[in-house]
Amino acid sequence: MRVFDLATTPLRELNSALHTLAPGTNDTNFEVVNPRGSHSVAVGIDQPVVVEVHGSVGYYCAGMNDGGTVTVHGSAGPGVAENMMSGTVVIEGDASQYAGATGRGGLLVIKGNAASRCGISMKGIDIVVQGNIGHMSAFMGQSGHLVVLGNAGEALGDSIYEAKLFVRGEVKSLGADCIEKEMKPKHLKLLADLLEKAGIADARPEEFKRYGSARKLYNFNIDNAEAY
Amino acid sequence: MSYQNPYTPPRKSATFDDYTMAEIRRAAATGIYDIRGGGTKRKVPHFDDLLFLGASISRYPLEGYREKCDTSVVLGTRFAKKPIVLKTPITIAGMSFGALSGNAKEALGRGATIAGTSTTTGDGGMTDEERGHSEMLVYQYLPSRYGMNPKDLRRADAIEIVIGQGAKPGGGGMLLGQKISDRVAHMRNLPKGIDQRSACRHPDWTGPDDLEIKILELREITDWQKPIYIKVGGSRPYYDTALAVKAGADVVVLDGMQGGTAATQDVFIENVGLPTLACIRPAVQALQDLGMHRKVQLIISGGVRSGADVAKALALGADAVAIGTAALVAIGDNDPHWEEEYQKLGTTAGAYDDWHEGKDPAGITTQDPELAKRLDPVAAGRRLANYLKVMTLEAQTIARACGKNHLHNLEPEDLVALTLEASAMAQVPLAGTSWIPGKGGF
Ligand SMILES: Cc1cc2nc3c(=O)[nH]c(=O)nc-3n(C[C@H](O)[C@H](O)[C@H](O)COP(=O)(O)O)c2cc1C
Numbered sequence: 001m002r003v004f005d006l007a008t009t010p011l012r013e014l015n016s017a018l019h020t021l022a023p024g025t026n027d028t029n030f031e032v033v034n035p036r037g038s039h040s041v042a043v044g045i046d047q048p049v050v051v052e053v054h055g056s057v058g059y060y061c062a063g064m065n066d067g068g069t070v071t072v073h074g075s076a077g078p079g080v081a082e083n084m085m086s087g088t089v090v091i092e093g094d095a096s097q098y099a100g101a102t103g104r105g106g107l108l109v110i111k112g113n114a115a116s117r118c119g120i121s122m123k124g125i126d127i128v129v130q131g132n133i134g135h136m137s138a139f140m141g142q143s144g145h146l147v148v149l150g151n152a153g154e155a156l157g158d159s160i161y162e163a164k165l166f167v168r169g170e171v172k173s174l175g176a177d178c179i180e181k182e183m184k185p186k187h188l189k190l191l192a193d194l195l196e197k198a199g200i201a202d203a204r205p206e207e208f209k210r211y212g213s214a215r216k217l218y219n220f221n222i223d224n225a226e227a228y
Numbered sequence: 229m230s231y232q233n234p235y236t237p238p239r240k241s242a243t244f245d246d247y248t249m250a251e252i253r254r255a256a257a258t259g260i261y262d263i264r265g266g267g268t269k270r271k272v273p274h275f276d277d278l279l280f281l282g283a284s285i286s287r288y289p290l291e292g293y294r295e296k297c298d299t300s301v302v303l304g305t306r307f308a309k310k311p312i313v314l315k316t317p318i319t320i321a322g323m324s325f326g327a328l329s330g331n332a333k334e335a336l337g338r339g340a341t342i343a344g345t346s347t348t349t350g351d352g353g354m355t356d357e358e359r360g361h362s363e364m365l366v367y368q369y370l371p372s373r374y375g376m377n378p379k380d381l382r383r384a385d386a387i388e389i390v391i392g393q394g395a396k397p398g399g400g401g402m403l404l405g406q407k408i409s410d411r412v413a414h415m416r417n418l419p420k421g422i423d424q425r426s427a428c429r430h431p432d433w434t435g436p437d438d439l440e441i442k443i444l445e446l447r448e449i450t451d452w453q454k455p456i457y458i459k460v461g462g463s464r465p466y467y468d469t470a471l472a473v474k475a476g477a478d479v480v481v482l483d484g485m486q487g488g489t490a491a492t493q494d495v496f497i498e499n500v501g502l503p504t505l506a507c508i509r510p511a512v513q514a515l516q517d518l519g520m521h522r523k524v525q526l527i528i529s530g531g532v533r534s535g536a537d538v539a540k541a542l543a544l545g546a547d548a549v550a551i552g553t554a555a556l557v558a559i560g561d562n563d564p565h566w567e568e569e570y571q572k573l574g575t576t577a578g579a580y581d582d583w584h585e586g587k588d589p590a591g592i593t594t595q596d597p598e599l600a601k602r603l604d605p606v607a608a609g610r611r612l613a614n615y616l617k618v619m620t621l622e623a624q625t626i627a628r629a630c631g632k633n634h635l636h637n638l639e640p641e642d643l644v645a646l647t648l649e650a651s652a653m654a655q656v657p658l659a660g661t662s663w664i665p666g667k668g669g670f
Contacts (some may be wrong), residue, residue, distance in 0.1 A: 015448045023656060037489045039441050044378055044449030059438070060445040064378040079432040079445075083376055098432040102373040104417070120374060120431040123417040159425070161418055218422040219405055 006041070007034035014042065018068075021047050035113065037077065042070050045087070062089045065106060074141065078115075081108045084125055097134070100127045103144065109198045119146045122163050128198035138163055139175065149203055157211055157228045165211040166191050168203060191217050262494040265327075265583030265593060267395055267531060267553060268488040272503040274486065275537040277650030278643050279659060282629045290628040297624040298634040300430040301548050303525045304386060304455020304478040311455055312364055312386055312476075315344025315651065316620040317635060320536055320555050321483075321529050322368045322388060322459070324350025326403050326412045327490030327583065328556075329600035330357050331608075332592040335559045337361030338605060339612025343620075348388060348550070350490075351426050352402045354380040355414045361609075366457065370447065372401060372426035374416040378449055386479075387446055389439075391430075391468075394487030394530040397461030397501045399483035401426030402491045408588040408596040439475040447476075457481050462502035462530065466510035473515065473524050480515075480548065482507050484530030488553040490593065491584035498665060502603030504530035504541075506653040509640075521545065522636075535622020542623070543638035558615040559608035560590045579610070 004014040014032060021028065032053040036039050039058035045068035053061070056074035066085035075093030084103040084220045091099075094112035101117070103125025110118075116134030118140055119127050124167070128147045135153035138146050141163030151169035158175020164187070165178075174180075183205075191205040240246065254262065276388035283289035290297060320340045325333050328348060334357045340347045346364035353375015359365055367384030369376065381387065392398060403412070403424040413420040433442045443456055458472040471482045484504025489497065508528055508579035515521040528541045529550035540547050553561075562570075564577040569589035573580065583593035591602035625636050630642045644659040645651035651658040652665040 011448065016451060019451060024280075040445040040448045043445050044321045046378060059433075063445050064381075064449055071265055078438075081434050083373060083378075085377060101432040102376065104377065117431070121427065123373070139431075140425075218419075
């Protein structure tokens, strides 16, 4: 276990250590203390390391994570786990805007609330938020899953492509081309798996509604212009 | 004897000319705005409106074939551990695989590599072919983030954060369903055959303060190795350049309104943005005001066609230029060789701009494998290399005539303007006077 105290150690040393593991090493556990809102903590991980961050982080924590397991025992600033490729990121507190933006894979679990634009432009990532999410979430979501145990803000899934959204609480409003869809058995199964992966035992798939693309804006048609 | 009125020829309106009226009828018939490729077609003040003075009694020229005139340029000297070293200050601008065929991208890579310069990816991500064939490859970081991944970020030689393009400052991208092949769809994580709208704003940052933090993230991910460029469309060049410097860019890429696009609304291309000529001096001024001229490099693009254009951009203070359209023409775009087929598409060589439809007879702006095969990437790469070398020689010829042993030693003092507009924009005197509009004098 290597400990990085960001009160005394430059961020560069932490990220550099994460990027230069000796091949075959089993020394893959990292602990970060005193992050004190630092930006870009544990970004660009490309190995199956385990990082425990004690405290809250600033922007882009675990950005582009590819295979790491990062847990933040605190809250995360904007763009946590942006463009994640694979691995797991868990935020014990709340997450700011753009959580999981453009993520391509892996699992992002937010135990508190997520602010606006959660899962914006998502491209394959799975995001599970135990609290509420803000407005414009899953904007232009291309693929992957967004599961919300609380409520969703305005314009959920605006201009959505093929991402699948599951919300247990209320949705303030749906964005352009996003509609409620039938929850089929395969979706219940999918959702049950996602909840299990996120370690959530107190929610049943049947309590959720599913949202996705009406696919009306997929090819331009002048008579749909009011929708934009 | 009856009086006959003399013949008056029919008179067409200058306001409602043939093209304007045809466009009204087209809009009325189809219900959709015109989308096309290329840059602005209207005439705007440009490099053609500038002339070099050359040497005279008080200025000493260099000998053509004997005295060296250096053309090399180093990009990314501010923060990057591995700056990019080019033999010529003419780079290949970002053009996406998707907009262009795989063969076209390969040809660009081959040509640029022979000439000792860099190519750039585009909206849609990096292909193995272009990485393999480009010795120096700049990887674009765009709002859509199509194909973005840390592996490609690390195998790039530089990163270009795209904020805007001259053809459409403030606009996103568009790749219409016709061009979405299986491979393009896969690279962009989208279903085949649907229109792909690329966002116009980045998904995870807004404003210059966020941009600074975003740049820090990209530097940390790539261990401070790669130069980071910021590309903006010509809009508010003084402030955009200053903000890019403040945000921590190594290089600023500034693209004027003549800059090409793969597909954008004609109304956007023709009516939004500043001409390239109007962008350069304010950007250079911003760099000088911050003490960053030559420390943060400036790349200018939008309508660069010849060594004269290169020399003029550099004389006004740019460090390098980028070319898009001209590179496509060099590899075979709009070649009269295909005239019969252009006619079938209702156009003519030189005017073909329906690049978004994917039917390009020259096999460049297409994903149709049969059409793409028409472009031999080796021969086309050779043509691009020749063209780049000619442009470099042309720029050297001018620089020597002005007595400069490096293209970067060209300066505004070497230039005059042919028109008032160009004089005001380029801030060089109107030819034969010492007058610059807005600067006093006689
Ligand atoms: C076919 C084509 C595709 C383009 N694709 C992109 C792109 O993906 N990203 C980008 O920043 N600019 C793109 N551009 C703009 C060029 O990078 C560049 O700014 C412009 O072409 C320069 O002007 P020029 O064409 O007059 O040389 C594209 C241009 C063309 C012609």
